[in-house]
Amino acid sequence: xxxxxxxxxxxRVPAPGAQxxxxxxxxxxxxxxxxxxTSPHEECAVEEAIRxxxxxxxxxxxxxxxxxxxxxQLRYAISVGAHHAIRVGNEEIASGEDPDPQATARAIADAxxxxxxxxxxxxxLLFGNESADSGGFQVGVRVARALGRPIVNGIKAxxxxxxxxxxxxxCDTGFEVYRMPLPAAVGVKEGINLPRxxxxxxxxxxxxxxxxxxxxxxxxxxxxxxxxxxPAVEVTETVLLGTGADAAGAVVDLLSELGLA
Amino acid sequence: MSNPVLVFIDHDRGAVGDDxxxxxxFARACxxxxxxxxxxxxxxxxxxxxxxxTIWHVRHAELDDYAPEAWGDALHQLAAEVTPxxxxxxxxxxxxxxxxxxxxxADEPFAANVVAxxxxxxxxxxxxxxxxxxxxxxxxxxVLPILSCALHAYPSDPSTTSTTSTTSxxxxxxFVPVLQPDAGRTRIVDRVQVAEGITLTTAPVVVxxxxxxxxxxxxxxxxxxxxxxxxxxxxxxxxTNQGWRPHADQVxxxxxxVAPDLYIACGIxxxxxxxxxxxxxxxxxxxxxxxDAPMVTKADYAVIGDLHEVIPAIVDEIRRRRAAT
Ligand SMILES: Cc1cc2nc3c(=O)[nH]c(=O)nc-3n(C[C@H](O)[C@H](O)[C@H](O)COP(=O)(O)OP(=O)(O)OC[C@H]3O[C@@H](n4cnc5c(N)ncnc54)[C@H](O)[C@@H]3O)c2cc1C
Numbered sequence: 001x002x003x004x005x006x007x008x009x010x011x012r013v014p015a016p017g018a019q020x021x022x023x024x025x026x027x028x029x030x031x032x033x034x035x036x037x038t039s040p041h042e043e044c045a046v047e048e049a050i051r052x053x054x055x056x057x058x059x060x061x062x063x064x065x066x067x068x069x070x071x072x073q074l075r076y077a078i079s080v081g082a083h084h085a086i087r088v089g090n091e092e093i094a095s096g097e098d099p100d101p102q103a104t105a106r107a108i109a110d111a112x113x114x115x116x117x118x119x120x121x122x123x124x125l126l127f128g129n130e131s132a133d134s135g136g137f138q139v140g141v142r143v144a145r146a147l148g149r150p151i152v153n154g155i156k157a158x159x160x161x162x163x164x165x166x167x168x169x170x171c172d173t174g175f176e177v178y179r180m181p182l183p184a185a186v187g188v189k190e191g192i193n194l195p196r197x198x199x200x201x202x203x204x205x206x207x208x209x210x211x212x213x214x215x216x217x218x219x220x221x222x223x224x225x226x227x228x229x230x231p232a233v234e235v236t237e238t239v240l241l242g243t244g245a246d247a248a249g250a251v252v253d254l255l256s257e258l259g260l261a
Numbered sequence: 262m263s264n265p266v267l268v269f270i271d272h273d274r275g276a277v278g279d280d281x282x283x284x285x286x287f288a289r290a291c292x293x294x295x296x297x298x299x300x301x302x303x304x305x306x307x308x309x310x311x312x313x314x315t316i317w318h319v320r321h322a323e324l325d326d327y328a329p330e331a332w333g334d335a336l337h338q339l340a341a342e343v344t345p346x347x348x349x350x351x352x353x354x355x356x357x358x359x360x361x362x363x364x365x366x367a368d369e370p371f372a373a374n375v376v377a378x379x380x381x382x383x384x385x386x387x388x389x390x391x392x393x394x395x396x397x398x399x400x401x402x403x404v405l406p407i408l409s410c411a412l413h414a415y416p417s418d419p420s421t422t423s424t425t426s427t428t429s430x431x432x433x434x435x436f437v438p439v440l441q442p443d444a445g446r447t448r449i450v451d452r453v454q455v456a457e458g459i460t461l462t463t464a465p466v467v468v469x470x471x472x473x474x475x476x477x478x479x480x481x482x483x484x485x486x487x488x489x490x491x492x493x494x495x496x497x498x499x500x501t502n503q504g505w506r507p508h509a510d511q512v513x514x515x516x517x518x519v520a521p522d523l524y525i526a527c528g529i530x531x532x533x534x535x536x537x538x539x540x541x542x543x544x545x546x547x548x549x550x551x552x553d554a555p556m557v558t559k560a561d562y563a564v565i566g567d568l569h570e571v572i573p574a575i576v577d578e579i580r581r582r583r584a585a586t
Contacts, residue, residue, distance in 0.1 A: 017532060020395050029395070040515045102370060130357075130373075132514065134397075135390050137352070137373040137409075138361035145365035150447045152329060153358045156508070169354075170509060171273070172462055174455035176327070178447055190515040191501065191508025222370030222383075222402040229387075229396040236559055241546075244566035245574035251546070252578045254562060258523055258544065260466055260490050261579050 004058035004160065006049045007115070007122040009108055009140070010042040010077060012070040013133040019230075026227040028096070029133075038073045041128030045188040047195040048158060049126055050081035056160060059083040061115065061122070065107050067094050071211050079198035079206035086111060088214045098134065102221025105142030111214045112147060124165065125185040129153050136223075144185035152178045153187030265296040267343065268313065269336060269350035269359055273327065275304055280351035282417030285312045287410035288349050291378045295346050300339060302332050307433050315432040317343075323440050327355065328448035333362020335438040340367075340405060342436070346380070352409040364407045372401050374411040389414070392514030393540070394533040412518055413541045459493050461510065466492030467521045467539070469512055470500060473528015473550065473568055477505040482572040483527060489579050495519065495539075497529050513538035527568045531556030548572065 014034045021030040038046070049060045061084040062077035064070045074085035088111045093099060099107065116122060125147075127140030137153075144151035157168035157175070165184045168175040170191075198206070241250040255261035266288045270281055281299075288297050299313035303324040310316055317339060323331045336359060340348055348363060350356035352374040364371035372378075376396065377387040384401040389411040401408070461467065468487040470480055480494065487494045495512040496505070512519055514534040520541035527548045529535060536559070539545070547560035548568050557563045564571050 016391075016394075019533065020391065100370070102368070105365075132392075133390060133395075135374060135392065136371070137357035138364060138371050141358065141361040142365040145362065150330060152447050153361075154354050168453070171452075172460050173457070175453040176449045177451035177453065179450050180446055191511065194502065194504065223372055224383075224400045224402070226398040226400060228390070229398065231394070231396055233559075236561060238547075238558060238560050239562045241562050241564050242566075243564065245570045247564040247566065247571060248574035248578040251562075251564060251571075251575050252582060254546070255490065255523075255579070256582075260523065261582070 002056070004052055004056045004123045005061075005120060006052060006058060006124045006126065007061045007063060007112060008042065008045050008049050008077065008082065008126045009128075009143075010046065010062055010064050010073055011039045011128070011131045011133070012036050012064060012066050012073045013039045013131065022228055022230065026229065027225070028228070036069070036072065038076060039128050039132040040190045041130065041132075041188055043195045044190050044192050045126040045128055046077045046080060046082060047193045048188055049124075050196070051193065052124070052158065052160060053081070058123075061086060063088065063108065063111060065089060065093065065099065065104050065216070067096060074211055075206040075209060076198070078209045079202040080196055081202070085209060085211045086115070086214060087211050088216050090215055090217050098225075099218070100221040100223045101134075101136040101138050102142065102223070103218040105139045105146065106218035107216035108139065109143045109146035110216060110218070112143065114214065121183050123182045123184075124160075125149065125183075127185065127187050129187040129189045140185060140187045147185075149183055149185045150180040151185035151187065152180065154189050155186045156189050156192045158186060158192070263292065263295045264344055264346040265298040265315070266292045267317070267336070267340060267345040267348045268297055268299050269348065269356060270299050270301045270308075270310060271350060271353045271355045272301065275306070275308070277310065279417050280353050280356070280412065281310065282312060283410060283413070283415045284349060284351040284356070286415040286417055287351065287375075290415060291349065291408075292346055292380060298343070298345070300336060302335055303327075315434065317436050318433050319436045319438060321438055321440055323445035323448070326449045328445050329355070329358050329362060330447045331440055331444040332359050333366060334440055334444055337363045337366045338438040339436050345405070347406040347408060349408050349410065352411050356409050360407050360409055367405055367407075369403050369405045369407055370401055371407045372399065373409050374414075375408050376411050376414040378408060380406070392534060392537040394514075394537050413520060459491065461493045461495055461512075461517055462519055464491075464493035464519075465522045466490045466525070467495045467512070467519050467523075467542070468492055468525045468527065469495035469497070469529060469539070470506075470527045470568075471497035471529030471535075472499040474500065474505070475528075475569075479569070480505065482569070482576065485576050486525070486572055489576060492521070497535050526556050526560070527572060529556050530554045531559060
């Protein structure tokens with residue numbers, strides 16, 4: 001059983017609550033009062049990498065295309081068990097500009113090639129199925145295609161044995177099973193595992209960890225954001241059926257009306 | 262007459278869902294003057310997908326079961342031959358995946374989960390971000406425009422029924438792509454059946470629990486109610502994070518999208534990331550302690566109270582009435 005070299009791509013995203021507020025020019029989410037997090041699918045991808053390395057040995061590189069603030073998410077990954085942190089960016093990205101999916105994928109693919117030229121091929125590239133904020137459903141596929149590696153998205157279980165990666169994808173009635181030769185790439189979905197919390201020694205290690213930066217100026221792709229808008233909220237007149245257990249009669253009346261009870 | 266629009270058909274061994282009808286509605290809304298050409302990849306029998314003007318049946322031994330890379334290769338080759346005015350589908354898991362492959366091969370942009378689109382140079386599009394809780398206006402500059410529409414954004418046209426049956430269709434053309442020897446390396450090699458009968462995404466009623474349920478055991482009453490109503494159990498992300506329910510039950514941005522006739526939200530506050538997963542429900546009933554919770558104010562019906570009292574009382578009342586008839 002040979003050790004695995006794993007790379008996980010993550011994205012820093014704001015964590016909005018019951019409502020999203022926009023900046024005055026509608027070009028961004030107003031994040032002044034918001035915390036930031038790692039996009040949920042990628043949080044699970046980091047955890048999956050840790051579990052694979054627990055089983056097989058090896059090491060984990062976590063990479064983000066993002067501003068210097070995204071070091072917070074890279075350090076989170078280190079605190080739970082990743083070994084190396086890479087931030088890919090340029091001046092525009094540092095000022096908060098979110099590159100389009102083609103540019104993001106190009107930047108990641110180039111960085112992967114540079115890292116592989118130094119220290120060898122990554123056996124596994126893990127991506128989130130889609131980022132929480134832009135939801136483009138394509139960066140992982142583009143990177144895998146650029147590198148000529150197989151990729152399957154929507155994966156909720158990974159097993160590796162004898163150079164073959166077996167992946168399970170949830171469908172309506174159960175799971176589909178895919179089998180790919182390594183090196184391979186996977187788009188991970190939340191639910192593949194329950195991510196662990198950082199330990200105190202982990203947090204200390206993360207604080208002291210180096211973040212390597214790589215400059216990238218990929219050409220722009222064909223999808224360009226003009227502005228954001230929040231969807232119109234339908235105003236609903238809520239019919240109150242009652243309070244407490246006494247409401248049961250009114251609820252069952254409603255269920256009968258809908259032909260359900 | 263502009264070039265045809267290619268509509269990728271998401272099917273599983275011949276079975277298609279309502280998303281296919283939504284894809285046709287999207288294609289006709291974007292490009293009313295273009296012929297709609299459905300693309301069915303794989304399978305032996307001639308597909309009969311109604312709702313399209315023509316059908317491309319793409320055949321190759323490597324394509325018979327779903328294989329994202331090979332399906333992407335095949336669709337890209339067909340597009341190179343046909344030069345369509347656009348390639349579209351509905352933003353299902355497979356729809357977005359196959360179109361991402363086509364876009365990657367062609368080095369073209371791909372706009373996923375579009376809710377409005379106007380062709381031009383560039384296309385003006387509006388797409389769903391954050392699972393639908395934020396909209397993005399964007400321009401799409403492409404030689405080959407590739408777009409998926411957000412699920413449920415383009416209601417299906419009821420006059421079109423899309424089923425693959427054995428009835429032959431006069432407008433079917435075959436296309437045989439040339440695939441690399443390893444193109445099938447990401448094909449489905451096996452399937453594991455877990456659920457039978459009613460599933461979360463097809464159930465007419467979903468009874469869903471959130472943090473307010475309080476424990477794994479707390480879901481017993483929710484299961485009892487779901488069973489009585491012939492429905493399925495759903496939950497919020499807090500519940501899966503606590504390990505009270507499997508992630509397969511999670512509704513929301515990073516869980517499942519559901520559109521039942523009735524969604525009963527028990528002890529769920531109504532955070533946007535949950536809301537986007539069930540806002541397509543026809544009716545919403547909220548059971549919550551908090552009169553001001555967003556789920557309550559946005560619901561059609563609400564009961565204010567402790568779900569641990571309300572749900573058993575509803576279960577008892579249904580049983581009582583059924584026994585009486
Ligand atoms: C990127 C991202 C993606 C996300 N994806 C999802 C997703 O897919 N699905 C999802 O659900 N969430 C998702 N979330 C999380 C979401 O933001 C909320 O945290 C979550 O939905 C809250 O779950 P809840 O309503 O169960 O809990 P809370 O928000 O804590 O609400 C609990 C509710 O229960 C009520 N209550 C408590 N006790 C009782 C009782 N005894 N009887 C009746 N009512 C009671 C309370 O009044 C309250 O309204 C995501 C978050 C992020 C940042």
